[in-house]
Amino acid sequence: MIRFKNVSKFFKTDNHRKIILDRVSAEFETGCSYAILGVNGAGKSTTMRMIAGTSLPNSGSIKMDLRVSWPLGFAGGFHPLMTGKDNLNFIARAYGEDVRRVSGFVEEFAELGDYINAPVRTYSSGMMARLAFGLSMAIEFDCYLVDEITAVGDARFQERCRVAFDSRRKNSDVIMISHSMDTIASYCNRGIVLVDGRMLFFSKLDDAIETYYRLNR
Structure with a gap:
């Protein structure tokens, strides 16, 4: 509550x-x-x-x-000088999550390829959104905060996001x-x-x- x-x-x-x-x-x-x-x-x-x-x-x-989650897809918590992977590892530790599991999930989900090892400041807005949404799905919350659902990527990736979020909210509030x-x-x-x-x-x-x-x- x-x-x-x-x-x-x-x-x-x-x-x-x-x-x-x-x-x-x-x-x-x-x-x-x-x-x-x-x-x-x-x-x-x-x-x-x-x-x-x-x-x-x-x-x-x-x-x-x-x-309770951060707002879904929120990227403001990433450190721009750290790589995508280093950001994932830091946030996973902060939430007491398994670092390898979270990093592996987001790398596969966000489909950033070698950019996962590049500083976040080099990402496009779309790449940042993919990383943020993947991280939101990698950590399970009792309640998800959603300030507008924004379309991320192409139609195929948008469908992946919808399916992943629908799976999470089966056991969570919104x-x-x-x-x-x-x-x-x-x-x-x-x-x-x-x-x-x-x-x-x-x-x-x-x-x-x-x-x-x-x-x-």
Whole structure:
């Protein structure tokens, strides 16, 4: 379970304070997959980064008793001067995983060939995405964070990604942000709508989508 306790998050500009969450207490139940909805600027990605631990609330706490992924395909954690393989080995050790298994899985999945031994700074955006997605699939999590599913590679590789992710989510929950309601309906069974610093929870996804459409008119 993921628990928000009296969480506040805001950003300050010169003459304004943008409130994302205002003293929110809430629970994401294990065994449920949630869509995070909201109009542009509501704070969907910021909320997901707080769940991932890459952004901190201004006050309050977020606690969890399960293993949560970084956002699916996120490549921001790679060190640009290290090789792809060295990055894989470092992250595998950080998560207590078998280094050889993780490295072997990603090398086979990402299909980068000899580039796996080249510095990540030399990778194209597509190569980086392949490496990141492969790593996301190499380590099993109780809950996967997905901030938009982006197409990676050609149609054949995209299908490999879809099959791999579908296999992982059979035993895992998903927290997803997407502008595609069809995609959300395929992966989620509950919804959260962010509005005016609050989290509105809906046990029925259709009710969350209907509320989102009303706010977005």
